[in-house]
Amino acid sequence: MSAKNFYITTTLPYINSEPHIGFAAEIIKADVIARLAAQRGAKIFFNTGTDEHGLKIYQKAKELGIDVQAYCDEYSAKFRPLKEKLNLSYTNFIRTTDSFHIAAAQEFWRRCEANGDIYKKLYQIKYCVGCEMEKTDSELENGRCPLHPQMKIENINEENYFFRFSKYADRLLELYNNNPTFVLPASRLKEIKAFVEGGLQDFSISRVKEKMPHGIPVPGDETQVMYVWFDALINYISTLGWPDESEDYKKYWPGIQVCGKDNLRPQAAMWQAMLMSAGLPPSKQILVFGFLTMNGQKISKSLGNLVNPYELIEQYGADAVRYYLLAEIPPFEDGDYSEEKFQSRYNADLANGLGNLVARVSNLLEKNEIKTNLKINLEDEGIREIVKRFEASLQEYRFNEALQILWEKIRACDEELSRQAPWKMTDQKEIENILFPLAQTILNIAYLLEPFIPETAQKIQKQFLAEQIKKGEALFPRLQ
Numbered sequence: 001m002s003a004k005n006f007y008i009t010t011t012l013p014y015i016n017s018e019p020h021i022g023f024a025a026e027i028i029k030a031d032v033i034a035r036l037a038a039q040r041g042a043k044i045f046f047n048t049g050t051d052e053h054g055l056k057i058y059q060k061a062k063e064l065g066i067d068v069q070a071y072c073d074e075y076s077a078k079f080r081p082l083k084e085k086l087n088l089s090y091t092n093f094i095r096t097t098d099s100f101h102i103a104a105a106q107e108f109w110r111r112c113e114a115n116g117d118i119y120k121k122l123y124q125i126k127y128c129v130g131c132e133m134e135k136t137d138s139e140l141e142n143g144r145c146p147l148h149p150q151m152k153i154e155n156i157n158e159e160n161y162f163f164r165f166s167k168y169a170d171r172l173l174e175l176y177n178n179n180p181t182f183v184l185p186a187s188r189l190k191e192i193k194a195f196v197e198g199g200l201q202d203f204s205i206s207r208v209k210e211k212m213p214h215g216i217p218v219p220g221d222e223t224q225v226m227y228v229w230f231d232a233l234i235n236y237i238s239t240l241g242w243p244d245e246s247e248d249y250k251k252y253w254p255g256i257q258v259c260g261k262d263n264l265r266p267q268a269a270m271w272q273a274m275l276m277s278a279g280l281p282p283s284k285q286i287l288v289f290g291f292l293t294m295n296g297q298k299i300s301k302s303l304g305n306l307v308n309p310y311e312l313i314e315q316y317g318a319d320a321v322r323y324y325l326l327a328e329i330p331p332f333e334d335g336d337y338s339e340e341k342f343q344s345r346y347n348a349d350l351a352n353g354l355g356n357l358v359a360r361v362s363n364l365l366e367k368n369e370i371k372t373n374l375k376i377n378l379e380d381e382g383i384r385e386i387v388k389r390f391e392a393s394l395q396e397y398r399f400n401e402a403l404q405i406l407w408e409k410i411r412a413c414d415e416e417l418s419r420q421a422p423w424k425m426t427d428q429k430e431i432e433n434i435l436f437p438l439a440q441t442i443l444n445i446a447y448l449l450e451p452f453i454p455e456t457a458q459k460i461q462k463q464f465l466a467e468q469i470k471k472g473e474a475l476f477p478r479l480q
Contacts, residue, residue: 006042007255007284008034009236011263012051012096014132015075016060019082021307021337022260022292022299025325029289030258031088032326032399035451038089045252047239049094050076054132054228055207058214068214072097085310087318087454094239096216096232104238105231106219109205111278113219117164123204127154131262132228134203147262147298161206161224168273169200175272175282183268184397185332188261188288192268203270205230233271237280254284261288287397290334292325299337307337319453320346320476326452327403343479349407350476357414358460361438363471364422368431371467372439376447382437383409383444390448403452406445413438439464 010030013023027048034046052072061071076095082088094101112118125134130148139145144153176182176193183189206224207215215225236257240249259267272282291298294305312321324342327349329335365372378387386409393402422434446460456475463472 004042005045005251006034006037007045007047007240007252008037009047009239009255009257011257011259011267012049012094012232012235013079014054014056015050015052015072015079016056017306018075018078019309020299021309021312021325024082024086024309024321025292025329026258026260026289027082027088027090028086028322028325029287029331029397029399031086031090032451033256033258033397034089035454036394039451043251044089044091045240045248045255046090047092047094047236048088048090049092049235049239050079050096051228051232051235052076052095052097053215053226053231055129055212056132058212059129061214069097082309085313085318086322092239094235096235098238100241101235101238102216104242105216105226105234107243108234108274108278109219109226109230112163112274115277115279117167117277118161118205119164120159120161122157122159123162124155124157125204127156129154133266158208158211160204160208160227161218161221162202163205163230163274163277165202165270165273166200168276169196171276172196172200172269172272181285182283183264183286183288185288188264188268188332192264195265196269200269200273203227229266229270230274233266233274236271236283242280254281256285256287257283258287258289261290264288287331289331290329292329293334293336294338296336298334312342316342316346317476319456320350323350323403323453326399327407328400330400331397346476347479351474351478353407353410353414354456355475357410357417357438358442358463358475359471360414360417361435361442362463362469364431365435365439365469366471368428368435369468370428370432370435372436372464372469373467374440374443374464376443376461377440378444378447380440380444382441387444387448399452406448409441409445413441439469 008030010027034044038044057072058068061068064071080093083090128135128145128148128151130151131145135145135153140153145151173193173196176189183192205227206218207227209223209225212225216231218224218226237249237253240246240252242249257267268286275282293299297305299305299307309321324345328341328345386405389405390402393405417438420434422431425431443461443464446457446464450457459475463469
């Protein structure tokens, strides 16, 4: 992949419920990465969508008493407004029920089968419907999956097709050892290496159609449908037009995948082995983010402690939601959400911080009729060292640290303005000497902030690129 072509994809959320803030946090991080690459001149392919097969969705449609495809259509549509509401820049939205994806998944199966990596056998497993994954006794707590403790473990006893996962242990370890940043953070790479070193078991990649009819038909066997993980992972290349070797596939694959820590094994091991089997290049990099929690518990559909992102956006605005999830929540560790923390961040950082500084400086420039004619200049001495630290944090995807660096500068500018008190001065040149550097710094910070809070950053840039800067409306009205 050339530096000018950049591909990133989220995981595809299951549609057994409406969107929640946990997925919003994931796609916002992916959006920042995509916007940063675009800001540096890359052409972007940014993929997201919905995962629409599997037992969870089949059971949910049955529970509601509606046709499963009608259910998929209805619930997939609930995710599309996130693009506008969160000001996302994704370029593609794929559904795993799309006909082109179904055709790609079947071709992928054929290639793995031709390589001798698919076979059929009778087996018995314990299965978590919430994870859509097999579970060993050691992974269960009190006989239940710790991620979905309210759901009963299902016992499956049937004849299915299997993928020769065990065949790829050495090649997977070689991939990890040759690419020390293949999985970030390093602790997750260490975890997946230990998992592979412990010995891989072949995994089932189909289900009996009679029991679970909502799936992609297995090529050559109408009695079986594909296991949801085998099917869904293929979206990362089917969205690029594979297997047609289209221009998009040639230009953009391999790419970066982002996921939650509960997706580590499927993304970093299962999918990579599947790609090897099909004779395709592995992913470029996998970023494994922590969970968003509420009162110490993971926010998830299965636990029922959801925070509706649409309601948050309606109340506080998209940029405030984006800022909180990027500044308050560490990317690779778990972070706790509460409305109290949200409002505190909003007032301290957005209303009293960035918003207040922009209002004070622009008001003084307008009041004193000072013309500026500024241009974005990241080599300006007022921002140069900040940019270096900011870029270093972004190299490691430490979004919260990068924003902290910018807010340190915002606070320093605010303190400098208060210390100099130009509103007490009468000498026009003295006033200009104070306000010019502050205005330049604000403009530069607005440019750096554009991938994070794009609407606000663009407003500030438009305001401070004008010949005569004027005070506008409050960017973030203070919450009472």
